[in-house]
Amino acid sequence: MTTTASEARQRYREGLVAPTSGAAGGFTQANLVVLPADWAFDMLLFGQRNPKPVPLLDVTDPGATTTALAEGSDLRTDLPRYRVWRDGELVEEPTEVTHLWRDDLVAFxxxxxxxxxxxxxxxxxxxxxxxxxxxxxxxxxxxxxRPAGRLSGPLVVSMRPVPASLVPLAVQVTARMPQVHGAPVHVGSPESLGIADLSQPDFGEAVEMQPGDVPVFWACGVTPQAALMASRPPFAITHAPGHMFITDVADAFYLEP
Amino acid sequence: MTTTASEARQRYREGLVAPTSGAAGGFTQANLVVLPADWAFDMLLFGQRNPKPVPLLDVTDPGATTTALAEGSDLRTDLPRYRVWRDGELVEEPTEVTHLWRDDLVAFxxxxxxxxxxxxxxxxxxxxxxxxxxxxxxxxxxxxxRPAGRLSGPLVVSMRPVPASLVPLAVQVTARMPQVHGAPVHVGSPESLGIADLSQPDFGEAVEMQPGDVPVFWACGVTPQAALMASRPPFAITHAPGHMFITDVADAFYLEP
Known part of the structure; x- marks a missing residue:
């Protein structure tokens, strides 16, 4: 039985806590960043200036609790797990944030x-x-x-080992999806990105290269979290890593011709 | 002799007043909208929510007079003609706006x-x-x-008559350039866009259809000007129609694979 996006959101709303990888296949999942309106211009500009790591699929009106990407959704409850940040420090990982929501919050x-x-x-x-x-x-x-107002930080990349003969295909396929990070930013040569040891990732887990694999680097949606940690806004909410918001939009919608 | 982008900007800065169509071939030209910082979030969000008519190539820091798209440029002097708007009314069409620039202006x-x-x-x-x-x-x-804060308005489209057999090619070619309006929004049937008479355009000039031509409609960069007219911010500067800002970026840069 396939799960629809709204069914998946309903389960998380009712209390299920689990990573969303593989849930509601074919529906686009999204990273979440929520900031006070006072910081929203900086975040919107940060996304505009850094579209590969921060491809903005929707930005809500201040105080709104739902998004145009999923009718009937509730951004306060429909993710399985959240992270709450104060002054750039992670303070809490709750499973809903209704009690923390405010009229001046803007969701990205x-x-x-x-x-x-x-x-x-x-x-x-x-x-x-x-x-x-x-x-x-x-x-x-x-x-x-590229900094925007008070927001700055390093580019964070995800790395996937790709067989050398398939690197061109991997570039072509992902280049067609610019709204979900698009083409890789770098192929091979981790040292030229300042990465000393691939077996020691800063986030996520080490993934083993197979013989003939080349490391391929894509801009990563953790980049805005790194900017929050570096730039320390007084208050922010994000998804917890791997616990994403599931939209009603088909992945195919973001496929460019 | 080909003219480079910086040479073209230099001529306008020195006083040349002429439409930019055909100038500095191969370099991307841009629509300009300048607003006080108080309105910048609404405009940035309007662009984020309406990417086909308002594809944002760059957004400056408040008070900046140049853009990352053209090193050494001066946004106050390097367009051949500007429009100045107060409370949504066109009040002036000067050839430079140095005297009107303020520390709180953000350029789009x-x-x-x-x-x-x-x-x-x-x-x-x-x-x-x-x-x-x-x-x-x-x-x-x-x-x-899609409205954004105080900004709302109609979609403005440009229309180009295309021979019926070339409509698919015209769609394919422009779809590869999402940052410069991308694929058409509509092919044929002007009445379903609320356009009663193709020979009476709201902006620009009437262009004659040739036998076998079909009207093809693209989202148009005049859309933000229509939103300014509808939403009446206290102060705005734009380019004058056809008198664009010439960037240092090659058109090919915006060609998706």
């Missing part, structure tokens, strides 16, 4: 690489983190994002 | 269909407005943009 829904992993598999490109049952490896780089 | 550089007209010609699709030496025909539609 940001594209997620889950959408293109499915497209890679469909094209015959193996996705090692899925094969190995692990979270994808993510790294802080020494590349700075 | 917005993609322009000049980029895709060149791509259409290169692909063998005739561009009737260029053939006829006229400005493209533009129409207010009865389709509303």
């Amino acid at each position: 829904l940001i594209g997620c690489s889950f959408s293109f992993e499915r497209a890679l598999l469909d094209a015959g490109v193996p996705v090692r983190n899925i094969e190995q049952g692990r979270n994808v490896s993510m790294y802080r780089t020494d590349v700075d994002c | 550089l917005i993609g322009c269909s000049f980029s895709f007209e060149r791509a259409l010609l290169d692909a063998g699709v005739p561009v009737r407005n260029i053939e006829q030496g006229r400005n493209v025909s533009m129409y207010r539609t009865d389709v509303d943009c």
Whole structure:
């Protein structure tokens, strides 16, 4: 039985806590960042200036609790787990945030690489983190994002080992999905991104390279969380890693011709 | 002799007043909207929510006079002609706006269909407005943009007559350039956009259909000007129609794979 997006959201709303990987297949999942209106311009500009790591799928009106990406959804309850940040420090990981919601909060829904992993598999490109049952490896780089107002921080990338002969195909497939991070930012040469040791990711888990694999790096939706940690707004809510918001939008919608 | 973008900007800065169509071929031209910081969040959100008519190529920091799209440029002098708006009314069309610039102004550089007209010609699709030496025909539609804060207004479209057999090619070519309005929003049937008479455009000039031509409609960069007229911010500066900002970015940069 396939689960629809609204059924999946309903279960999380009713208390299910689990990573969303593989839930409601074919529906686009999104990273969540929620900030007070006073910081919303900076975040919107940060997304506009850094579209590869921060592809904005929707931005809500201040105080709104739902998004145009999912009718009837409630952003306060429909993710399985949240993170609450004060002055850039993680203070809590609750399973709903109704008690924390305020009239001045603006929510940012940001594209997620889950959408293109499915497209890679469909094209015959193996996705090692899925094969190995692990979270994808993510790294802080020494590349700075273009700052916006008070927000700045490093580009965070996810890495997927890709067989050398399939690297061009992996580039082509993901290039067609610019709203979910798009083409890789880098192929090979982790050291030129300031990554000393691929086996020591900053976020997620280490994923093993197979013989003949090349490390391919995509801009990652953890980038805005890294900017929050670096820039310390007084208050923010995000999704917890791997516990995304499931939209009603089909992944295919974000496929460019 | 080809003119570079910086040479063209220099001439306008020194006083040349002329439409920019055909100037500095191969370099991306941009629509300009400048608003006080108080309105900048609404405009940025309007662009985020309406990416086809308002594809944001760059947004400046408050008070900045240059853009990352063109090093050494001066947004106050480098367009051949500007429009100044007060409370949604056009009050002046000066050739530079140095005397009007303020520390709280934010500039929005917005993609322009000049980029895709060149791509259409290169692909063998005739561009009737260029053939006829006229400005493209533009129409207010009865389709509303998605509002953002205080900004709302109708979708404005440009129309180009395309030979029926070349309509699919015209769609394919422009779909590859989402940052300069992308694929058409509508093919044929002007009445279903609320356009009663193609020979009476709301902006630009009437362009004659040739036998076998079909009207093809693209989202248009005049849309934000229509929103300014409808939403009446106290102060705004825009480019004058056809008198665009010439960036240092090659048109090919905005071509998706």
